[in-house]
Amino acid sequence: MSDTSHPHGGQPVAALGPPLGQGRGVVICVHGRNAEPRNILELADHLAFPDLTYLGPAAAGRTWYPLSFLAPRDQNEPFLSSALRALGELVAQVTAAGVARERIVLLGFSQGACLASEFVWQQPARYGGLVAFSGGLIGPPGTSWDASGRAGLAGLPVFLGSSDVDSHVPKARVDETAVVLGMMGAQVTERIYPGMGHLVSDDEIKQARVVITRALE
Numbered sequence: 001m002s003d004t005s006h007p008h009g010g011q012p013v014a015a016l017g018p019p020l021g022q023g024r025g026v027v028i029c030v031h032g033r034n035a036e037p038r039n040i041l042e043l044a045d046h047l048a049f050p051d052l053t054y055l056g057p058a059a060a061g062r063t064w065y066p067l068s069f070l071a072p073r074d075q076n077e078p079f080l081s082s083a084l085r086a087l088g089e090l091v092a093q094v095t096a097a098g099v100a101r102e103r104i105v106l107l108g109f110s111q112g113a114c115l116a117s118e119f120v121w122q123q124p125a126r127y128g129g130l131v132a133f134s135g136g137l138i139g140p141p142g143t144s145w146d147a148s149g150r151a152g153l154a155g156l157p158v159f160l161g162s163s164d165v166d167s168h169v170p171k172a173r174v175d176e177t178a179v180v181l182g183m184m185g186a187q188v189t190e191r192i193y194p195g196m197g198h199l200v201s202d203d204e205i206k207q208a209r210v211v212i213t214r215a216l217e
Contacts, residue, residue: 005078007060008086013037014056016044023053024216025103025128026094030087030112031056033063040109046205049212057090059083069114069138070173080138087119105215107131107208109200110168114138117160117177121145124152124184128215131208133200134162134169136177145176147183154185157211161204163196 003009014037017023027047031040037056044054064083065076073080087106094104105128108116113135120130121137137145158181162174171192178190189210193201 006082006085007079008057008064008082009089011058011060011086013058013090014041016041016054016056017050018053020053020055020094021097021099024049024051025105025212026053026055026099027105027107027212028087028090028094028116029054029056030064030106030108030116031059031062032108032110032112035112036062040107040112043107043200043205043208047209047212049209049216052212055090055094057086064111064115068168069111069135070140070170072140073138076138083115084119084122087115088123101128102126103128103215105129105131105212107133108135109133110135110198117181120153120156120158121180121184126152126154126156129157129159129211130181130186131159131211132161132177133204133208134166134198136160136162136169136173137180145180147180151185153181156181156186157214158186158188159204159207159211160188160190161201161207162192163198164192164194165196166198168198 029040065079106116113132
């Protein structure tokens with residue numbers, strides 16, 4: 001019987017690279033809306049770390065939550081909470097396989113970038129890094145993220161990349177995300193690309209490689 005409170009529970013996880021626990025680290029790749037793990041796992045070839053394990057969790061129905069990440073949170077439930085829970089379950093599975101949390105990089109595009117950013121905010125720890133392509137923290141305009149007393153991201157390398165003309169992701173939200181994660185101790189690099197649109201650029205791949213390299217040091 002399916003758990004209606006956890007629609008993303010039990011979904012498959014695609015994998016590339018060495019078996020879990022046998023590589024130098026893990027990149028958890030979180031796909032976007034109306035996509036599949038194989039879509040975002042295509043980035044593995046461009047990232048070019050063949051000694052890493054790449055894991056792509058799948059969203060039920062190919063979408064993590066139904067509405068915009070700027071919608072009132074309750075309108076995205078129970079899918080949003082389930083998505084965050086599924087990501088937490090995967091991180092726990094990775095650490096149980098003997099991979100240090102400091103060697104786990106969370107990487108997402110669009111809806112997946114929002115989910116990865118929100119996960120790091122809600123469950124702060126010294127992960128290996130966070131890479132958010134075209135995404136930011138989840139919540140309607142006017143949301144306030146209180147970072148006081150939440151310094152669990154000390155030294156965490158973070159890259160936030162987006163376009164200034166992205167109709168899905170306002171620049172202001174990327175800016176807010178950079179400020180909040182920075183207040184929590186993360187070392188944030190934010191780049192806004194003029195006229196780029198909703199995609200992943202070559203420079204963003206280079207910045208992601210910097211984050212991953214730091215996680216492996």
